[in-house]
Amino acid sequence: MTHDEVRSLLDAYIDDELELTTGAAVEAHLRGCNQCSAWLAERRALVGQLHVAALRYPVPGELSARIGATLRSQDRRLKIQPQWFGAIAAGLIVAIGGFLLGQFWPRAPDLRSELVTASVRAMLGPHAIDVLSSDHHTVKPWLSSQLPFSPPVPELAQQGDALLGARVDYLGSTRVAALVYQHGHHQINVYVWPRGAVAMAPSHNSAIDGYHLTATQAGEFTAVMVSDLAVGELAAFRDRWQADASAAMDAGGH
Amino acid sequence: MLPGDGARTQRFEAVALPHLSAAYNLARWICRNEADAADIVQEAVMRALQYFDSYHGGDARAWLLQIVRNSAHTWIGKNRVAGRVALDEFESDTAANLEGRWSAANPGPEDPLTTVVAQDESARLRLAIARLPVEQREVLILREFEAMSYRQIAGITGCPIGTVMSRLSRARDQLAEIVRGEQRASS
Numbered sequence: 250m251t252h253d254e255v256r257s258l259l260d261a262y263i264d265d266e267l268e269l270t271t272g273a274a275v276e277a278h279l280r281g282c283n284q285c286s287a288w289l290a291e292r293r294a295l296v297g298q299l300h301v302a303a304l305r306y307p308v309p310g311e312l313s314a315r316i317g318a319t320l321r322s323q324d325r326r327l328k329i330q331p332q333w334f335g336a337i338a339a340g341l342i343v344a345i346g347g348f349l350l351g352q353f354w355p356r357a358p359d360l361r362s363e364l365v366t367a368s369v370r371a372m373l374g375p376h377a378i379d380v381l382s383s384d385h386h387t388v389k390p391w392l393s394s395q396l397p398f399s400p401p402v403p404e405l406a407q408q409g410d411a412l413l414g415a416r417v418d419y420l421g422s423t424r425v426a427a428l429v430y431q432h433g434h435h436q437i438n439v440y441v442w443p444r445g446a447v448a449m450a451p452s453h454n455s456a457i458d459g460y461h462l463t464a465t466q467a468g469e470f471t472a473v474m475v476s477d478l479a480v481g482e483l484a485a486f487r488d489r490w491q492a493d494a495s496a497a498m499d500a501g502g503h
Numbered sequence: 504m505l506p507g508d509g510a511r512t513q514r515f516e517a518v519a520l521p522h523l524s525a526a527y528n529l530a531r532w533i534c535r536n537e538a539d540a541a542d543i544v545q546e547a548v549m550r551a552l553q554y555f556d557s558y559h560g561g562d563a564r565a566w567l568l569q570i571v572r573n574s575a576h577t578w579i580g581k582n583r584v585a586g587r588v589a590l591d592e593f594e595s596d597t598a599a600n601l602e603g604r605w606s607a608a609n610p611g612p613e614d615p616l617t618t619v620v621a622q623d624e625s626a627r628l629r630l631a632i633a634r635l636p637v638e639q640r641e642v643l644i645l646r647e648f649e650a651m652s653y654r655q656i657a658g659i660t661g662c663p664i665g666t667v668m669s670r671l672s673r674a675r676d677q678l679a680e681i682v683r684g685e686q687r688a689s690s
């Protein structure tokens with residue numbers, strides 16, 4: 250090994266990153282080369298100095314507290330769930346009552362605003378999408394692994410609605426699939442659950458806080474679309490989604 | 504909305520939070536100011552939580568540091584675009600500190616810098632590290648302060664081990680230069 254070769258390896262030698270045989274060759278050279286030995290000693294002193302100089306920056310207490318609080322707030326969202334049982338039960342009773350009265354839309358306003366709130370919160374927060382993929386072969390198995398059912402996952406890219414991915418969301422205590430699509434500048438959240446798991450009448454349009462909702466059925470599933478798209482466009486999307494999902498299920502599912 | 508339950512967050516905390524100090528130190532050294540480092544780390548931790556399902560055990564510190572490093576570089580990119588290139592709060596801070604210490608200790612008119620340097624070698628080292636190009640700086644920080652192997656550093660920075668080696672050597676060369684300069688100046 251030449252003098253220059255050894256020199257270029259001395260840093261790795263100090264860091265104990267050389268193969269045994271290479272290390273042995275370096276040591277052999279060092280024994281006969283004062284220049285390299287002196288350089289090595291100086292380098293070791295420098296590295297030692299870096300280690301003792303207390304140059305690490307400690308985490309500001311304020312930051313630890315901030316991160317802790319953010320994580321706890323993520324947690325709390327889940328921990329308060331039992332409190333939602335009452336609201337959901339009440340919503341269901343009202344919904345059944347609504348059906349009995351022959352009303353078209355079950356009176357479960359909590360559910361509709363909860364869907365809008367969930368969409369807005371998901372879009373603003375870091376949890377818009379947990380599985381980021383435009384391929385239903387990726388999205389569908391992921392959802393199946395997270396949920397007790399396997400929802401339809403239409404890919405509608407050719408019709409101008411790009412699948413962005415999906416996440417699992419909560420409606421009260423019920424875990425539902427949330428598919429996320431992009432249509433122009435707008436995102437569309439499609440919530441899917443087995444029919445009857447959550448009360449929601451089909452095909453009814455509704456608006457809350459600038460967001461539109463519409464619902465449909467595909468096979469044994471109920472789907473609710475939530476978006477800031479215009480009502481007509483959202484209804485058109487709903488029909489495309491419904492057609493594709495039904496076709497896929499008739500064909501035996503993807 | 505979490506695709507799981509509170510237990511997931513708790514598991515995440517157990518895996519990631521022990522490495523918060525390494526995360527902050529890296530971000531702080533890459534971006535060189537306190538407020539941005541805090542934002543970078545906060546964002547990186549949230550991103551790590553989001554991708555926690557893709558963490559399958561193994562080197563949690565390297566996993567988190569890689570996310571922090573990427574967040575920090577995104578930050579650098581944004582600041583460059585916004586034309587706020589490395590306004591170095593760090594340097595002005597340190598310069599002010601050194602200045603203050605000098606005037607307290609040495610009211611006389613003799614060479615201020617030499618005196619300060621001899622008094623405060625670690626402040627000088629700090630400044631010297633802060634002035635390294637970021638590619639060298641991050642490698643040096645991971646090696647000297649986090650004692651990470653070349654392989655781990657290569658994983659975090661996304662470059663080959665050979666590159667890690669040469670960046671580290673160049674960083675140490677520059678620091679050695681400065682230390683030698685000090686010794687000459689003070690003798």
